[in-house]
Structure formats: structure tokens, C-alpha cells
Amino acid sequence: MTDQTLESQQRPTRQWLWIGLSLALFAAIVMLLFDTEDTIDVQAANTSPPPPTVSVVSVAPETVQARVSAFAEVRPRWDAELRSAVSGRITAVHSAALAGAQVEQGDRLFSIENAPYQSAVAAAEMELEQAELALLRAQNNVTIAQRQFDRDETEPPNELAVNLPQLRIAEKTVAAAQARLNAARNELKDAEVVAPFSGFVTHRFASLGQTVSPGDALIHLSDNRQFELVAEFSQSDWALLDHPISGATTDLTQRSGGSLGQAQVRRGGGFLDQNTRQVRVFLDVTNPDERILAGDFLQVHIPGRRIPDTVTLPESALTRAGYFWFVDDEDHLQKLSANILFRSEGAVTILAPEGTGPWRVARTPLASFLPGQRVTPQSDGG
Numbered sequence: 001m002t003d004q005t006l007e008s009q010q011r012p013t014r015q016w017l018w019i020g021l022s023l024a025l026f027a028a029i030v031m032l033l034f035d036t037e038d039t040i041d042v043q044a045a046n047t048s049p050p051p052p053t054v055s056v057v058s059v060a061p062e063t064v065q066a067r068v069s070a071f072a073e074v075r076p077r078w079d080a081e082l083r084s085a086v087s088g089r090i091t092a093v094h095s096a097a098l099a100g101a102q103v104e105q106g107d108r109l110f111s112i113e114n115a116p117y118q119s120a121v122a123a124a125e126m127e128l129e130q131a132e133l134a135l136l137r138a139q140n141n142v143t144i145a146q147r148q149f150d151r152d153e154t155e156p157p158n159e160l161a162v163n164l165p166q167l168r169i170a171e172k173t174v175a176a177a178q179a180r181l182n183a184a185r186n187e188l189k190d191a192e193v194v195a196p197f198s199g200f201v202t203h204r205f206a207s208l209g210q211t212v213s214p215g216d217a218l219i220h221l222s223d224n225r226q227f228e229l230v231a232e233f234s235q236s237d238w239a240l241l242d243h244p245i246s247g248a249t250t251d252l253t254q255r256s257g258g259s260l261g262q263a264q265v266r267r268g269g270g271f272l273d274q275n276t277r278q279v280r281v282f283l284d285v286t287n288p289d290e291r292i293l294a295g296d297f298l299q300v301h302i303p304g305r306r307i308p309d310t311v312t313l314p315e316s317a318l319t320r321a322g323y324f325w326f327v328d329d330e331d332h333l334q335k336l337s338a339n340i341l342f343r344s345e346g347a348v349t350i351l352a353p354e355g356t357g358p359w360r361v362a363r364t365p366l367a368s369f370l371p372g373q374r375v376t377p378q379s380d381g382g
Contacts, residue, residue, distance in 0.1 A: 054333070054377055068342055070281075070300055071300070078199065078221075078223035082196070230283075240305065246265055263284060310350065
């Protein structure tokens with residue numbers, strides 16, 4: 001038998017030998033792992049884990065003054081697009097008419113060619129003098145006719161005999177001539193365009209040399225001395241106010257909370273906004289803080305009536321669903337629905353729940369809270 005034949009016969013035997021050795025080694029490793037496995041001694045405990053600690057704030061029923069707040073846009077009281085009242089060529093554009101200029105009431109803005117209006121005033125003055133002359137003649141005629149009848153010691157048969165109709169016509173002619181003269185003077189005055197109130201020029205429409213007609217836009221002027229606000233309140237907030245509120249003084253704050261002075265309520269209520277179905281309150285700011293600008297949004301705080309049996313909680317104590325959790329006398333958690341009255345400066349005021357109080361309210365309720373769950377309350381002020 002050759003060497004190759006012997007080698008081919010011994011090869012399967014070697015393979016089975018290696019497989020057997022591998023299995024034996026694997027079994028030995030498994031047994032070694034079982035023998036050396038760490039074990040933990042588990043001992044049964046007879047005591048339950050301590051209840052979780054809950055931060056609480058102590059509150060009691062009290063009488064508070066309601067404070068209703070809303071955001072409102074600052075609007076200038078006077079905001080106008082000034083238009084030409086006469087026709088003519090613009091002969092001068094004064095510096096006060098340039099966009100961005102701050103003007104005072106009475107400042108000159110535009111000058112419009114006024115020669116035709118000066119002529120009209122002169123003609124109206126002459127017409128008035130003629131009418132006054134005719135009135136003097138009519139008065140003289142009446143006087144002469146009346147004296148004649150007085151000398152004759154007779155009564156005039158009618159008004160025409162003493163020229164009374166002519167006198168009335170002459171008087172009305174004078175009045176008409178005076179009215180035409182006033183109109184001509186007003187047109188001459190309108191040829192010089194002045195600022196009707198103090199403010200800022202936000203836009204200029206007309207230019208030097210441009211011919212304008214009555215109704216053509218010249219500039220847009222926005223008041224900077226007097227502002228007004230329109231705040232909207234829900235009907236529930238409206239019920240918290242101390243009516244009537246006309247003349248009441250309110251506080252104004254920035255959105256960041258900084259104080260910006262006060263405003264006065266001009267008028268409130270009487271109708272609902274057609275879009276929001278809320279009550280509108282109109283306020284005036286006559287001496288505004290220099291930081292108040294038209295177009296800004298400010299928060300309006302209106303003092304309301306005094307409400308008894310209320311509880312004021314931090315806003316964090318309310319859940320998204322409108323509940324708050326409190327710890328009863330046996331240190332168990334209980335949940336109640338909050339009847340919110342108003343919110344102010346990070347706090348929320350609700351109607352006091354039934355009972356005499358005080359109540360230990362969870363400052364920051366957790367989603368894991370369960371009614372009747374035993375906890376360890378930890379006071380956090382209040």
C-alpha cells in the first residue's frame with residue numbers, strides 16, 4: 001500500500017479527532033463558567049421604601065383685588081394723510097415736510113402758488129363793499145319812506161311801500177358776499193400747508209414743482225404726543241372689573257415686564273368685537289413715556305373688584321389639564337380642579353376649594369402623581 005493511500009485513509013480520522021477535542025474543550029469552559037459565576041445574596045426586606053418627597057407651598061383663603069391684563073397695540077391718536085385743499089404748483093417744500101422730520105403744530109410744510117387765490121380775495125372784498133353800499137342805500141330808502149308816512153300820519157299799506165323787501169335782499173346780499181370772502185380767504189390760507197398737529201412725517205408724496213389738485217396726497221403725519229390703546233378682554237375678565245371703569249387709571253408695562261407709566265380708560269364695554277367676541281376697552285395716553293412708540297405692543301393692567309375666598313398659587317402648581325395637587329392631613333396626595341379667576345406676575349388666583357384651609361399645594365406636580373399616594377411634604381414657603 002502506497003503512502004498516498006495511507007494518508008487518505010488517516011485524514012477523516014484526524015478530522016473527527018479535532019472535532020471531539022473541540023467539544024470537550026467547550027464543555028470544560030461551560031462547566032468552569034458555572035462554577036465561577038458570581039451570585040448576589042438576595043435578602044427579603046420587611047420595611048417598605050420611604051414615600052417620595054414633595055415640595056409644597058402653604059396657602060390659605062383670602063380676599064384679593066382682581067387685576068386683569070391684556071396686550072394692546074399703541075396707536076397715535078391723530079394719524080392722517082394730509083391732502084391738498086387747493087390746486088396749483090408747489091413752489092416750496094419746507095424742511096419740516098421731509099420724511100422722518102419731527103414737526104410742531106403750525107409748522108409750514110408746503111407752499112402752493114397763491115396768485116389766483118389772492119385775486120379771488122380781492123374780488124370778494126370788492127363785491128362785499130358793493131353789497132354793503134347797496135345795503136346802505138336800501139336802509140336809507142326805508143328811512144325816507146317811513147318818515148313820509150309818519151308826516152302824513154298814515155300807515156303804509158304794505159312792506160313794499162317802505163322798501164322793506166329791498167332792504168332784506170340787500171342784507172342777504174351782504175351776507176352772501178361776506179361768505180364768499182371767507183371762502184376765498186380760506187383758499188388763500190390753504191395754499192400754505194401747515195401741520196395740524198405735532199408728530200412725525202412718516203412719508204412724503206409730493207415734490208417741488210409738482211402741480212397738485214384738491215385731494216392729492218402731500219404727506220403722512222403721525223402724532224407723537226398723544227396715544228391710544230384698544231385692549232380686548234374676555235367676558236369672564238370683564239366681570240372681574242369694578243364697573244364703571246371710565247376714568248380708571250391703568251398701568252402699562254413692556255412685554256419684558258418693565259413699567260412704562262399709566263393710561264386712562266376713556267370708554268369700555270357696550271359692544272363685542274365682531275371677530276373676537278371680546279369686550280373692547282379704549283384707553284388714552286396723554287403724557288407718554290419717551291419709550292412708548294406707535295406700533296408697539298404693551299400690557300395693560302386694570303385693577304378690578306375685591307373678591308373674597310380666593311387662593312393664589314404659583315403658575316407651576318397648575319397642570320396642563322387645569323388641576324392642582326395638595327397634600328391632605330394624612331400626607332396623601334389629592335387632586336382638585338382649579339377655577340381660575342385671573343393671572344398676574346407668575347401667579348394664578350383661583351376660587352378657594354371647600355374647607356377652611358390652609359392647604360399644602362404641590363409646587364411642581366409630576367405626571368407620576370396618583371390620588372391617595374402617600375408622600376413626604378417638604379415646605380417651600382408660601
